[in-house]
Structure formats: C-alpha cells, structure tokens
Amino acid sequence: MSQKHEARSAGGDRLDLQADCGSCFGLCCVALPFAASADFAVDKPAGKPCTNLQADFSCGIHARLRDKGFSGCTVFDCFGAGQKVSQVTFGGTDWRSAPGTARQMFDVFPVMRQLHELLWYLAEALELPAARPVHKDLRRALDETDRLTRGSADALAEVDVAAVRQDVNALLLRTSELVRATVPGRKKNHRGADLIGARLRGADLRGANLRGAYLIAADLKGADLRTADLIGVDFRDANLSGADLTGSIFLTQAQLNAAKGDASAKLPEALSRPAHWR
Template sequence: MSRAQEHPAPDPAELGLTSDCGSCFGLCCVALPFAASSDFAVDKEAGRPCRNLQDDFRCGIHADLRQRGFSGCTVFDCFGAGQKVSQVTFGGQDWRRAPGTAREMFEAFPVMRQLHELLWYLAEALALPDARPVHAGLRGALDATERLTRGTAQELAALDMPAHRGEVNALLLRTSELVRAEVPGKKKDRRGADLFGARLKGAALRGANLRGACLIAADLQGADLRSADLIGADLRDADLRGADLTGSIFLTQSQLNAAKGDAATRLPAALSRPAHW
C-alpha cells in the first residue's frame, strides 16, 4: 500500500469546511462590520444585524444581492465556520432566543473562520504529491487546528491566532516552494506586490509567488497562472478572462467570486466557475 493510500488527503466536506447557511444563525450578517462602498450599499457596525436579515436567519434579498448593492456578500465564504459556532460551540442555541450568548458568539465567529480557512489550506496541501516531504507536519498542523475549533467560546477568545497562523503559514510556504520548484525555468516573485490595476494581459506567471499580492482590477486576461501561489491575493475585479489557473495553489472560491472571468478561464478542479461570469 502506498503512503498516499495509507494517509488519504482529508476531504474539506468531511471537515465541515463547506458553508451551510441553513445551520447557521446568520453570523456573517451580524458579527462582521462593513462600510458603504462598491461592495456594500450601507454601513453596518460589528454586532448589529444587517437590515436584510430575517427572523429565520435568512437573507431577505439573497436572490438580488448584486443588484441591490451587496456584492460583497456574494463573495464572502466562512469556510463552514458559521455552522460550527452555531451548532458545535453553542450547541444550537441561537443569539436571539439566548441574547446572553450574543457577544461571545459574535467574537468566536471571526476566530473560527480563520481556523477553518487554515484547515482548507492544510487539506489542499495534503492533497499535493509534491508536498510529500512536509505531509507529516501538515497533518499534525491540521489535527491541532481541528482540535482548536472544538474549544469553548472562552478558549477561542483566548487563542493566540497570529502565533498559530504563523506556525501553519511556515508549512504552507514550504509547500508552495516544493510545488513551484517543479515548474521549469525562473519563477517571478511578486509576494505582497502592489499590482493594483496592473496591465498583465498574457503575462507569463506560471509558478509565480503572488502570496498577498494586491491584484485589484488588474488585467490578467489570458495570463498563464498555472501552479502560481495565490494565497491571500486580492483579486477583486481582476480580469481573469481566458486566464489559465490550472494547478494554482491556495486559491479559494471567494477569490474567484470577487474576480471577473469567462467560459475560457481555466480553473483548478476543486473550484467552480462563478455564476456571474
């Protein structure tokens, strides 16, 4: 039996990393703040329910969010943190019927989301054969992170999230190096680069390091982004029409949802073409 068969890559669905809004108490619509902008039609402070949140915790304008000025809601992904806090951390007790839980619930949600996002990246890394040299460390980090998600609200509030994220990120960075090392030729390093509105049409970015890069409104039409590391890259309104994202690593559905693309955009197998493309 091969090592891959002995330790199959974890399934994000089995880890509960797929959002299930029907099992959540509308936490993203209450706990998080947003400011009036091109993404949101109004201001809302943290802890105050969005005006569109109904009594059953559903959105009253869900089918028309983009048309009503709430495109930011359509790209947000909690990675399943909402239902974990609602159903596991607080055992199905909602903040409306038990208002005494509201503050702790709203504080736990953003911490849980960060933990679930790390789980998503770790699960992806464990599915990459080129990252085999660090699979043991990745699996240990995934198990430790999963245990943290099962802590109490008080334990989540006390968690040193920057320290934990730093430990996981070191493994993800090594994963990125191993995967991109398999790409022939010199790779571009644009980590954290300000590429706002950059003209990158047809750019050769295969195996590039674009971690945390600002690519807002960048023209990436027809760009070669195969095996590029896109963790944390801001792709809002980036033009990905005809771009090749095959094998790109640490790209999330929410990043794609925030960008522009078309039927010719090539995507990693695990991600879906946004409905508005």
Template sequence: MSPSSEAFTGPNLLADCGSCFGLCCVALPFAASADFAVDKAAGTPCKNLAADFRCGIHARLRETGYSGCTVFDCFGAGQQVSQVTFGGRDWRQAPDSRRQMFDVFPVMRQLHELLWYVTEALELAKARPVHGELRSVLDDLQGYAGADADALLKLDVARVRGEVSELLLRASELVRAEVPGRKNRRGADLVGARLRGADLRGANLRGALLVAADLSGADLRTADLIGADLRGADLSGADLTGAVFVTQAQLNAAKGDAETRLPGQLGRPGHW
C-alpha cells in the same frame, strides 16, 4: 487542487448557511462602498437578515449593492460556531450568549480558513516531504476548532497563523520548484496592473494586490495565490490550472469567462 468534502473528516469546511444563525450578517462590520450599499457596525444585524436567519435579498445581492456578501466565505465556521460551539442555541433565543458568539465567529473563521489550506496542501503530491508536519498541524487546528468558547477567545490566532503560513509556504515552494524563472511578487501592489498574457507560471503571488488587474490570457499555472486580492481582476482566458491555495471567494470576486481554466474542483462563478 482544492479540498473536497470527502478529503476532510473534521469540521465541515463548506459553508452551510441553513445551519448557521446568520453570523456573518451580524457579527461582522461593513462600510458603504462599492461592495456594500450601507454602513453596518459589528454586532448589528444586517437589515436584510430575515427571522429564519436567511438573507432576504440573496438572489439580488449584486444588483442591490451587496456584492461584498457574494465573495465572503466562512469556510464552514458559521455552522461550527452555531451548532457545535454553542450547541444550537441562537443569539436571539439566548441573548446572554450574543456577545461571546459574535467574538468567537471571526476566530473560528480564521481557523477554518487555515484548515482549508492545510487540507489542500495534503492533497498536493509534490508537497509530500512536509505531509507529516501538515497532518500534525491539521490535528492541532481540529482541536482548536472543537474547543469551547472561552478557550477559543484565549487562543493566540496570530501565532497559529504565522506557524501554519510558514508550513504552507514550504509546501508551495515544493510544488513550484520545477518551474524555471518563476517570479516572486509576494505582497506586490499590482492594482490595475496590465498583465494581459503574462507568464506567471509558478509565481509567488501570496497576498498580492491584484484589484482590477488585467490578467486576461495570463498563464497562472501552479501559481501560489493564497490571500491574493482578485477583486475586479480580469481572468478572461487565463489559465489557473494547478494554481495552489485559490478559493472560491477569490474567483467570485474576479471577472472571467468560459475560456478561463480553473484549478481543481472550484466552480465557474455564475456572473462570469
């Protein structure tokens, strides 16, 4: 189950592009590839960014070669940086804040991603033995996210990620403990793998490379998919019921159909 907006009372973890100063379209770099039509350096506005910070080709991103934009999720970091950290001062009106704002955004994005996963873990009944530690971590993450720009840039995000990751793994193991014969494919290179109809119930697929893998009809119930790369993976008819730490961005990057069973409150992508 993925966290709902009602389940979280801290920073909003659902992206609100209307309250953001187009930070993902400026702060982050991208390279010409199957995901992006052109190269763009970090700190350089995308040529499609409009004066109101909206995307000028939002309805045509896939057709125009910007499918990478359709699978990016800031988990609400954009509006947090824009409206809270920098108090509603945008980088065009206050160019002196431009560099710092762009440097803070990826830090905040990582914090909000961790907040998303921790919030989800707190909704997993079988992870109850670690709920106390998760609540403590949630408080810490909220504190980091609410800090000023200078403090955010000094934060050792790698350390924070490492500590939270271990706790999330413990929560995952509790959820998957009752699945017999569960597979450990953590970080496995499964690019293009033929896994049609595979029994992957309760599997550890954390960080697995599943790019263009055939997972059609696969049983992924209660599998841990945190950080798994599902770009172009075929999930047609697959069952992801109860799969943990799956994000909407992962589903948006994959292929599926009306028969694909999804976890929790995640939506069926429009292009399926």
C-alpha cells in the same frame, strides 16, 4: 452570504470547510461590521443584524445582492466557520432564542473563521503530491488546528490566532517552494507586489510567487497561473477571463468571487465558477 458549494476535492477533506448557510445562525450578517461603499449599500456596526436578515436566518435579497449594492456579501466566505460556531460551539442554540449568548457567539465567529481558513490551506497542501516531504508536519498542524476549533467558546476566545497562523504559514511556505519547484526554469517573484491595474494579458505566470500581491483591476485575460502561489492575492475586479488557474495553489472561493471572469477560465476542481462570471 455564500451558499454551500459542491465539494469536488479528491479526498473530501475540505467538505466541512465550505459555507452551509442553512446550518448557520446568520453570523456573518450580524457579527461583522461593514461600511457604506461600492461593496455595501449601507453602514452596519458589528453585532447588529443586517436589515436583510430574515427570521429564519436567511438573506431576504440573496438572489439580488449585487443589484441591491451588496456585492461585498457575495465575496465573503466563512470557510464553514458559521455552521461550526452555530452547531458545534453553541450546540444548535441560536442567539435569538438565547440572547445571553449573542455577544460571545459574535466574538468567537471571527476567530473560527480564521482557523477554518488555515484548515482549508492545510487540507489543500495535503492533497499536493509535491509537498509529500512535509505531509507529516502538515497533518500534525491540521489536527492541532482542528482541535482548537472544537474547543468551548471560552477556549476559542483565548486562542492566539496570530501565533497559530505564523506556525502554519511556515509550512505553507515550504509547501509552496516544493510545488513551484516542479515548474522548470526561472519563476517570477511578485510577492506582495503592487500590480494594481497591471496589464498581464496572456502572461506566463506558471510557478510564480504572487503571495499577497495586489492585482486589483489587473488584466489577466488568458494568463497562465498554473502552479502559481496565490495565497492572499487581492483579485478585486481583476479580469480572469480565459485564464488557466488549474493547479494554482492556495486560491480561495472568496478570491474568485471578487474577480471578473467568464466560462472559458479554467479553475481548480475544489472551487466553483462565480455566478456573476458571464
């Protein structure tokens, strides 16, 4: 669904955590369900190939997804889980040539996707100098999570993702506190807040805690989001035109893809400007 982005992170630790659709067996187009809505033109159950999936596992309407009513596809990001399952877990054998593997492959993909998302956050945290006091614990968590992603399909199916997420989240919270503490003064706390449609044009949100906030269709034109914690923020249709997101933490490509923006918005180096931002 998303093409591989250029890796621009300083250490390159997140290179393998970016989607490489050419090395994947179209797993997001088969394993995942979607319902007819503003994001998807039709209904599709889990395990059934999308009608736009080609024989070579490419998308037949990739360049026209938004025009064809599949904007949800342009938002999704597997964090590189698709190619890991395809090339590592199943050793390059696809579900079409080995139909007996299909069910297990599709079941394992969402597990891998969640683990890769955690790896993305952990790798980012290790790039932050302010988080140095917890770098040792972050590295240990990253190594353990990475080890889980390299297990067999049977082992992956048994992973307690909720428990792994809970342990990692404690470290990410501490990372957030350390990073945001570098911003002087009192910081805004909008964790989990309902800010749907909020008028935040030009708002000073430096160092803010916005974890899990709902910013759907919010006006954030020209807002200063430097060093803000944006993990889990719902940016669907939020306007980020001219906003400064440099130095924000735990922002993902999928969040940007769900938002609106323009060429003047400032983004973290590891992320790409979405094609639909005109």
